[in-house]
Amino acid sequence: MDSDPQADGEGIATGAAPQTVALTLADDGFYHPASEDQLVALVKMANEQGRQIRVRGAAHSISHAIYTDPLGDLVNRVSWQTPPSGDNIDVMLDRYRGWRVKDEARKLVEADAGIHLGADPSDPTHTATLETSLLHQLWQSKGWSFSNLGGITHQTVSGFTATGSSGGSTQYSVNDNLWGFRVIDGRGEVHEVSLDDADADADQLYAMSPNMGLLGVVSTITLRCEDTFNISGQEAVTSIDGCAVDLFGPGDAQRPSLEDFLRDAEYTRLEWWPQRGAERVLVWQAQRISPEPDFKPVRYQEFTAHPDTAETFISLLYTVFGNLDDLSHARSQIARTFERVDTLLELMPELKELGRVGELLADFLSHGAEFGVDAAIELLKPVAGLIEDEIPVIFPKLLSIFIPLDADKSGSEKGQPQRFQDYAWQGLPMDNEADDEVLPTEFTEVWVPLPRTQQVMQLLNTYFTEPDDSHESYRRTGLYAWELYAAKATPLWMAASHSSGGDEFKDGVFRIDPYWFAGNPGDPSLTFYPQLWQLLRDHGVPFRLHWGKFQPASGPGDRGWVDFFAARYPRWNDFLALRAERDPNNIFLTSYWRDRFGLWSEPAPRRAGS
Numbered sequence: 001m002d003s004d005p006q007a008d009g010e011g012i013a014t015g016a017a018p019q020t021v022a023l024t025l026a027d028d029g030f031y032h033p034a035s036e037d038q039l040v041a042l043v044k045m046a047n048e049q050g051r052q053i054r055v056r057g058a059a060h061s062i063s064h065a066i067y068t069d070p071l072g073d074l075v076n077r078v079s080w081q082t083p084p085s086g087d088n089i090d091v092m093l094d095r096y097r098g099w100r101v102k103d104e105a106r107k108l109v110e111a112d113a114g115i116h117l118g119a120d121p122s123d124p125t126h127t128a129t130l131e132t133s134l135l136h137q138l139w140q141s142k143g144w145s146f147s148n149l150g151g152i153t154h155q156t157v158s159g160f161t162a163t164g165s166s167g168g169s170t171q172y173s174v175n176d177n178l179w180g181f182r183v184i185d186g187r188g189e190v191h192e193v194s195l196d197d198a199d200a201d202a203d204q205l206y207a208m209s210p211n212m213g214l215l216g217v218v219s220t221i222t223l224r225c226e227d228t229f230n231i232s233g234q235e236a237v238t239s240i241d242g243c244a245v246d247l248f249g250p251g252d253a254q255r256p257s258l259e260d261f262l263r264d265a266e267y268t269r270l271e272w273w274p275q276r277g278a279e280r281v282l283v284w285q286a287q288r289i290s291p292e293p294d295f296k297p298v299r300y301q302e303f304t305a306h307p308d309t310a311e312t313f314i315s316l317l318y319t320v321f322g323n324l325d326d327l328s329h330a331r332s333q334i335a336r337t338f339e340r341v342d343t344l345l346e347l348m349p350e351l352k353e354l355g356r357v358g359e360l361l362a363d364f365l366s367h368g369a370e371f372g373v374d375a376a377i378e379l380l381k382p383v384a385g386l387i388e389d390e391i392p393v394i395f396p397k398l399l400s401i402f403i404p405l406d407a408d409k410s411g412s413e414k415g416q417p418q419r420f421q422d423y424a425w426q427g428l429p430m431d432n433e434a435d436d437e438v439l440p441t442e443f444t445e446v447w448v449p450l451p452r453t454q455q456v457m458q459l460l461n462t463y464f465t466e467p468d469d470s471h472e473s474y475r476r477t478g479l480y481a482w483e484l485y486a487a488k489a490t491p492l493w494m495a496a497s498h499s500s501g502g503d504e505f506k507d508g509v510f511r512i513d514p515y516w517f518a519g520n521p522g523d524p525s526l527t528f529y530p531q532l533w534q535l536l537r538d539h540g541v542p543f544r545l546h547w548g549k550f551q552p553a554s555g556p557g558d559r560g561w562v563d564f565f566a567a568r569y570p571r572w573n574d575f576l577a578l579r580a581e582r583d584p585n586n587i588f589l590t591s592y593w594r595d596r597f598g599l600w601s602e603p604a605p606r607r608a609g610s
């Protein structure tokens with residue numbers, strides 16, 4: 001381990017800027033404060049001038065959950081890097097990324113709100129590197145870590161906690177590492193809440209994650225770390241029948257039910273491909289192992305077949321299949337993948353063996369390599385209808401090339417799952433290597449009580465398999481994977497895995513996370529996700545939704561979904577009461593969050609004194 005740069009309890013220098021700089025709008029449309037004092041000054045300025053103020057983290061949530069109004073300026077998308085126009089205040093904390101040890105014995109670390117958990121490849125300032133990230137520094141200098149991490153670690157510590165994000169485990173959660181928050185309310189007053197407080201005050205900590213940016217600007221977060229650990233694990237790719245987990249049934253002596261598997265596995269997530277003819281499942285699972293001095297990581301590989309081309313080709317495929325109505329509309333996305341067209345050409349022999357559509361895709365690639373993106377698009381336009389008709393036939397064949405079953409591997413690999421071992425900070429976020437720009441992915445994420453797992457899996461399976469028409473079945477499944485995982489129950493007020501102790505959520509939650517390719521046209525909260533939300537609602541499943549991902553669209557006065565979710569959170573009204581107290585001038589309250597909570601009668605921010 002390296003020496004400890006924080007041993008004296010001082011934060012890493014964050015490049016303090018003069019107050020005037022912090023209060024000046026930068027060319028990128030953001031304010032960039034470098035200290036808590038400067039954050040306070042910004043909040044006071046917003047309050048006095050009657051302007052909204054919001055902070056962005058790594059912008060990995062849908063943009064409407066992050067930025068100020070007018071949200072109509074923005075497409076509601078993940079990874080939206082620029083704020084809306086207008087004179088509200090959007091803040092980026094790239095200059096506020098220090099951390100310090102507060103209590104060595106208890107492993108309490110205070111992190112400034114802008115620090116990222118890991119590297120963020122999409123960070124527009126290019127400063128969120130591995131070396132500046134919290135997890136890497138903690139591991140190197142202290143040998144400390146957190147209980148669990150999400151599937152990626154690009155997020156900031158404040159953005160992750162503001163939406164109640166979570167890794168896949170019913171046994172371990174980073175929520176258990178949360179110890180304290182410093183938060184600046186709408187008047188510019190700093191509040192400190194911590195589990196060191198007396199009981200009633202400590203309860204306030206449970207209000208702070210998720211907070212959706214509605215309880216104030218978070219300045220610092222204190223985490224109680226634990227000794228770092230390593231993980232070892234495996235990923236098996238099997239048919240549904242060949243899976244070691246009974247996906248839809250109650251389980252038997254040979255294999256556990258999905259619910260039991262999620263209870264027993266230390267860390268796990270499944271990727272289910274339910275598309276007709278392509279049905280398969282990837283079961284990633286890992287357990288803790290002690291860190292040994294001569295430990296050598298064997299990294300998990302997300303795409304084992306065609307590792308150099310899989311992501312780019314899948315992106316191209318989704319772009320083409322999703323935009324067959326108007327391929328020109330997807331020109332920029334196609335052009336981005338064509339930057340790597342030379343490597344894609346290696347796939348041509350395999351594509352040509354897939355019949356008429358395979359040949360068309362191979363011609364599309366070679367035409368693009370020779371004549372450019374516009375010529376390639378023109379080539380496909382006349383056959384777009386044919387490709388559309390053939391999707392249920394060609395898709396299973398294409399998936400078998402890029403995500404083959406273990407049983408279809410060759411040589412000594414045949415039938416063998418992929419095995420890996422890694423440092424926890426590097427291995428738990430198994431999707432970190434996926435490229436946000438090549439394969440931009442968006443989500444909705446449903447959280448149901450763990451004992452509902454079988455009911456929900458059966459509902460989905462029936463919904464996908466019942467149509468006689470394959471096109472209808474594909475409309476229901478989409479063309480992307482459905483991630484299935486879990487989270488531990490928590491007393492955090494607004495967490496989607498909140499439990500008050502004796503309710504249905506007390507054993508944790510089962511999470512269903514259907515991926516959506518962001519290069520598809522349209523808004524999935526209007527076109528794709530409503531079927532899932534409505535299916536569960538119609539069948540009386542008491543679900544909650546991830547706060548940073550797509551939620552049902554609703555506008556002023558429309559209480560349908562507001563009341564549905566209000567009934568699912570026992571601390572909903574407590575949260576709203578605290579919000580009103582912390583933000584009396586509604587400077588953190590945007591139209592998106594008004595719609596989520598039904599707060600349409602709250603007045604817009606007023607200039608102080610008016």
Ligand SMILES: Cc1cc2nc3c(=O)[nH]c(=O)nc-3n(C[C@H](O)[C@H](O)[C@H](O)COP(=O)(O)OP(=O)(O)OC[C@H]3O[C@@H](n4cnc5c(N)ncnc54)[C@H](O)[C@@H]3O)c2cc1C
Nearest residue numbers: 057058059060061150151155156159162165166213218548
């Ligand atoms: C590829 C990908 C993989 C993902 N994997 C997972 C996963 O495994 N598990 C999971 O649960 N989620 C996952 N997510 C969701 C992600 O964790 C959340 O969207 C998270 O909030 C993003 O953090 P961020 O730093 O990007 O914050 P942002 O998205 O920028 O912001 C999130 C919220 O926090 C607020 N905020 C940020 N900083 C502050 C502050 N200092 N004070 C007040 N408010 C603040 C913002 O205004 C916004 O409301 C994933 C998302 C993507 C795109």
